[in-house]
Amino acid sequence: MTLTKEFLEVLIIEDDPGDYTLVKDYLEESFENLSYHHSFNYKNAEVLLNSDFKFDFIFLDLTLPDVSGKPLIKKVIDLAGRSPVIILTGSLNLDFCIESLKLGVSDYLFKDELNPNTLFKSINYTIQKQKQSLNIIASEKKYSDLFHLSPVAMFVYNIDTLKFLDANSAALELFEYDTEEFLSMHLQQILFSKEKDDFLDALKETSHKNKYSFKDYFLYKKKSGDEIKAEIIVKTIDFQNQKAMLVVANDITERLNHFEALSEQNKKLEEIAWEHSHEMRSPASKILGIIELLNTDSTSKDEQKFLIKEIEKTVKELDDVIRSVSKKAKQIKPKK
């Protein structure tokens, strides 16, 4: 058997000095660089587990003078954090063995069957298993971060109860709730009553689909009662063993407001164009008419004087219209 050179911190919680020595001897056969810590009772172990020491694995005898059995396992597992716990026991009780594995124990070894090989195998197996579970935790965290740190608002609700199960900070910010408030609410509370039924029906229809994006936007209610217009993509997911819907909401309120501002601006431009063509054309045509009349030689001297006066008046009228057009044009700057 090759010696493992890895540097490992080991805690052995064992009141029997003979058993402690035996375990230590066996370990030394396969591990070169182990650093041993020994507790004779739970009280002492508790101190070590609460210290800054990080143990790579912990051996636990099930019968200690101060605590034993299931309560002992629970206490140690609680304090062990991510350090794997391997049970050492003299009594062969398979039911209890399975039960303790459920409590989070990594392995369960019988002292009578103990030898360097079984110990080596158990430790390596435990360490590998631990690495994998750490990988899974890391990967879960990565996905959780993708959800929680995303700038796009996302939330999850239970398909049957419509209760919110999770929401990222972008969603909380969008709806103006804090986490606790939001997670105590259900879907209806962010909808306006007039749209509620349509929306829930639409969602129900998508629940058998894997993923669905709505073409049209819906209105949502902020805590303040203000409106949000958002396009959503929904996806049915399994969330902590519940049938759930993941909703990705894209807030388009601003975009639509811009759009409205633009069409408002357009309307004003149309008004100006109309004023141009009509209000300006009207005095212009009058002036042309007067000139036409002057050209016909059918007018007396007095009439000519009067008509010239009229041209002046009408030009002023035209000037007023031009001024009002340029004033209107200045007003059509889009709203911010």
Place this chain on the structure above:
Amino acid sequence: MDFEVLNVDDDKMVLFIHEKMMNHSEFSSSPKSFEDANETLTYISEYKAEDKKFVIFLDLNMPKLDGWDFMEELKKKGLDKYCYIFVMTSSIDPTDKEKAESYAAVIGFVEKPISVDKLNDLKKKKELLPFFS
């Protein structure tokens, strides 16, 4: 068959130009001028006759009763059969033109300002030909 020209426009100056032009082009020697379309309606109902047509030069934009209301009233009162209407505009909006054409009495559009040449052209319109031949 007789005819009488009625100019309807809220602008006195426009009415003055029209009168002068009509005299000069010999389109009409005594056209009537109305600043208010309501008065025009009253006039028509009072002076209507089976052997007479009113040739109306109608402005659309007027403050009280506008050109559209006037045509609507005319139709309602059954007076439109006594009338030929020219819609006077300073600029022709295609939708306005379409709408105006839906009135049976409307026989044409005249862009302001009216001129001797334009009036001479109107004399050749088939509805008016009998009056000028």
